[in-house]
Amino acid sequence: MSAITRPVLNKKQVEMNYLLHEAPREKHFITGAQAMSEAVKRANVDMAIAYPITPQSEVMHLVGDVFAQGHIKEYYRAEEELGTMSAIAGASRAGVRLFTATSGPGLIRGLEAIASWPGHRVPAVLGILTRVINAPLSIQPDNIEMAYMMHCGAVMLHAENQQDTFDFTLAAFAIAEKVDVYIPVAVATEGFFVTHAKGYVNMMSEDLVYKEFDPVASPVPAMDNETPPARIQRDAPVQKSNFMSYLIHSVWQQEIWDSNSRAMKYIYEYLGGPIEVQNPGSDIMILASGCAAAQAREAHRYAQEEGLSVGFVKVKAIRPFPRTEIREALKTAKTVIVPEHNIIGWLCTEVKAAIPNGGIVHEGPRVFGGMTLPVELIMFEIYEALGIEHTIKL
Amino acid sequence: MSLAYITPSERFKRYLPKDYVELIDFGPFGKTQEEAGPGNMGQFKELMEEHPMCSGCWMAYYIRLIFASLPCPEETVTIGTAGCGRLAISQAAVPFVYGNYGDQNAMASGLTRAFRLRFPDKQKDVITIAGDGGTMDIGFSMTMHSWIRGEKFTTIMLDNEVYGNTGGQSSGMSPKGAVLKMAPMGKDFEKMPATDLAKAAGCVYIVRMSPTNIKQAAKVIRRAIFVAREVGPTFIHAYTSCNIEYSIPTEDVFADAKEKGKGRFAFDEYMTDEAKIVIERVEGEEKAARKARKASKAEAVN
Numbered sequence: 001m002s003a004i005t006r007p008v009l010n011k012k013q014v015e016m017n018y019l020l021h022e023a024p025r026e027k028h029f030i031t032g033a034q035a036m037s038e039a040v041k042r043a044n045v046d047m048a049i050a051y052p053i054t055p056q057s058e059v060m061h062l063v064g065d066v067f068a069q070g071h072i073k074e075y076y077r078a079e080e081e082l083g084t085m086s087a088i089a090g091a092s093r094a095g096v097r098l099f100t101a102t103s104g105p106g107l108i109r110g111l112e113a114i115a116s117w118p119g120h121r122v123p124a125v126l127g128i129l130t131r132v133i134n135a136p137l138s139i140q141p142d143n144i145e146m147a148y149m150m151h152c153g154a155v156m157l158h159a160e161n162q163q164d165t166f167d168f169t170l171a172a173f174a175i176a177e178k179v180d181v182y183i184p185v186a187v188a189t190e191g192f193f194v195t196h197a198k199g200y201v202n203m204m205s206e207d208l209v210y211k212e213f214d215p216v217a218s219p220v221p222a223m224d225n226e227t228p229p230a231r232i233q234r235d236a237p238v239q240k241s242n243f244m245s246y247l248i249h250s251v252w253q254q255e256i257w258d259s260n261s262r263a264m265k266y267i268y269e270y271l272g273g274p275i276e277v278q279n280p281g282s283d284i285m286i287l288a289s290g291c292a293a294a295q296a297r298e299a300h301r302y303a304q305e306e307g308l309s310v311g312f313v314k315v316k317a318i319r320p321f322p323r324t325e326i327r328e329a330l331k332t333a334k335t336v337i338v339p340e341h342n343i344i345g346w347l348c349t350e351v352k353a354a355i356p357n358g359g360i361v362h363e364g365p366r367v368f369g370g371m372t373l374p375v376e377l378i379m380f381e382i383y384e385a386l387g388i389e390h391t392i393k394l
Numbered sequence: 395m396s397l398a399y400i401t402p403s404e405r406f407k408r409y410l411p412k413d414y415v416e417l418i419d420f421g422p423f424g425k426t427q428e429e430a431g432p433g434n435m436g437q438f439k440e441l442m443e444e445h446p447m448c449s450g451c452w453m454a455y456y457i458r459l460i461f462a463s464l465p466c467p468e469e470t471v472t473i474g475t476a477g478c479g480r481l482a483i484s485q486a487a488v489p490f491v492y493g494n495y496g497d498q499n500a501m502a503s504g505l506t507r508a509f510r511l512r513f514p515d516k517q518k519d520v521i522t523i524a525g526d527g528g529t530m531d532i533g534f535s536m537t538m539h540s541w542i543r544g545e546k547f548t549t550i551m552l553d554n555e556v557y558g559n560t561g562g563q564s565s566g567m568s569p570k571g572a573v574l575k576m577a578p579m580g581k582d583f584e585k586m587p588a589t590d591l592a593k594a595a596g597c598v599y600i601v602r603m604s605p606t607n608i609k610q611a612a613k614v615i616r617r618a619i620f621v622a623r624e625v626g627p628t629f630i631h632a633y634t635s636c637n638i639e640y641s642i643p644t645e646d647v648f649a650d651a652k653e654k655g656k657g658r659f660a661f662d663e664y665m666t667d668e669a670k671i672v673i674e675r676v677e678g679e680e681k682a683a684r685k686a687r688k689a690s691k692a693e694a695v696n
Binding site: 047092 | 396399468469470471473489491493494495497500501502503504505507508509510511512513518535536538539543
């Protein structure tokens with residue numbers, strides 16, 4: 001079907017702040033995959049490009065339905081992830097709003113293109129529905145791929161549940177397109193645990209959409225031969241080994257990481273900040289992101305019931321990493337427990353590097369390969385750290 | 395709008411770089427093929443000024459020819475990848491997107507579709523120009539799938555039968571037996587059948603050639619672009635020798651190209667019936683327009 005014959009829906013275009021903070025919401029009981037596609041539906045996306053991989057596929061199936069209903073103007077299944085991510089980069093040169101999603105091995109396959117998105121100033125939104133990547137291969141949830149993604153320059157948000165997945169995905173479009181950001185935003189959440197499980201999500205009416213992408217407002221003009229200022233070559237490869245090449249590459253990448261830092265104020269504006277803290281000043285702080293934060297939250301509740309000095313920090317933004325906020329939240333902690341869904345403990349490493357007394361950060365507990373993260377695993381660490389007798393056997 | 399958006403107001407011109415103003419005043423934009431085509435390319439300095447390629451590079455010549463032949467340079471975007479070609483492509487006064495390794499046809503798929511949704515009533519020409527490595531080796535899957543999907547843009551493969559830019563390694567398009575880096579005993583399999591693959595994948599206009607005849611080469615480039623606008627993917631497989639890696643003396647580069655044009659780059663033009671209809675129509679219109687211009691010129695003289 002050509003773009004010309006697509007159904008045209010009559011929707012009200014609104015600002016992101018209205019959409020997220022003021023528009024009336026209704027409670028729905030939906031999966032994480034549905035939550036992501038519902039966010040895409042309200043984000044006024046021009047074009048989405050799909051490629052299957054479990055557990056992501058569900059998201060792009062639903063986005064395909066959203067396209068068929070007329071909420072998106074263009075959608076197709078690409079040849080594989082490198083082709084998908086490259087096509088996103090190509091389409092962004094035309095000045096349109098873009099979405100795609102992938103999982104574990106797909107992210108790694110597309111990473112060559114994704115790693116160049118920030119430098120090419122591609123303000124696309126990428127869903128990452130986490131999954132094992134290492135051999136022996138498995139389709140199970142494990143968020144190790146996020147460690148590879150962390151050094152690309154993109155903004156990265158990590159959703160705890162279905163509601164986060166909806167809100168973060170919607171906010172991601174506004175953050176990515178800010179004039180002083182204008183780099184991609186990745187929204188990650190755990191495959192299966194969130195994508196295929198239902199949770200309550202408060203959503204605004206689908207008759208409301210985020211205001212349409214304005215290529216004229218872009219700080220990096222589209223290469224459409226229409227949008228001034230005229231720009232003949234947008235992405236000059238830096239030739240030769242000379243001082244100019246070092247200089248161009250270095251200032252360019254510095255600008256990307258500065259843009260990444262500048263996204264922080266919008267994370268405050270739209271998502272209420274990069275971290276959530278409960279019981280600050282406790283002796284033990286449990287710090288987690290994504291699905292692990294849901295389990296950490298539960299462990300925190302258990303600990304409250306038992307009257308223990310335990311606090312909770314949920315990290316929503318992985319890039320830019322909220323160093324200052326985390327330092328503040330952990331400044332009086334004696335022990336920090338970092339539950340994670342991966343073997344290397346990338347969040348643990350980040351936290352250790354962010355605070356002056358990294359020795360208080362406990363390694364784990366970690367589960368990987370798709371294992372669930374029982375609250376008892378976290379409680380075990382809490383009891384051990386407090387020297388409390390307990391009966392939990394691991 | 396495209397011409398208007400690069401044209402500065404008269405009073406602002408004095409503050410702009412001279413090169414830019416001259417490009418607008420005297421460049422190839424908005425001109426006909428007789429005015430701006432290969433026959434007159436000597437007057438366009440962005441095409442003729444020194445190129446960054448090796449002395450005697452046949453690829454540099456063909457790239458200039460591509461730009462001189464564009465039906466509408468002011469509405470064209472080119473996409474390339476790593477390789478010698480992009481060094482010269484990026485000098486032309488036509489927007490050029492440089493992506494990652496071999497991803498030009500995937501990028502072009504996204505770009506073409508996005509252009510169509512943003513400008514449904516306007517023709518924007520997207521052309522990928524990449525080497526044999528970029529098109530047939532590292533970019534193979536993305537090249538083939540863009541054709542299989544029927545993406546409406548033109549693919550031009552600059553086939554120098556070697557990885558020239560990385561120092562002379564054997565490619566899938568190198569002829570069997572060629573002793574090159576990474577094939578120290580000679581390449582032990584045949585040159586890939588690029589035009590056959592294009593046909594099987596659904597390209598609707600395909601030409602293999604050694605572009606020694608300027609008029610013919612220009613016609614092919616224009617045909618490929620016209621057909622891609624309306625019908626589907628088009629592919630030009632052009633011989634653009636690497637005189638360095640194949641040790642062709644500069645003075646023999648043209649003779650070599652002539653000779654290859656009689657051999658494995660013998661001219662071969664394929665078009666579907668649909669493509670033929672477009673070509674006949676557009677070339678008929680062009681002919682009529684030329685005739686009309688000639689007549690009005692004659693009238694003006696009288």
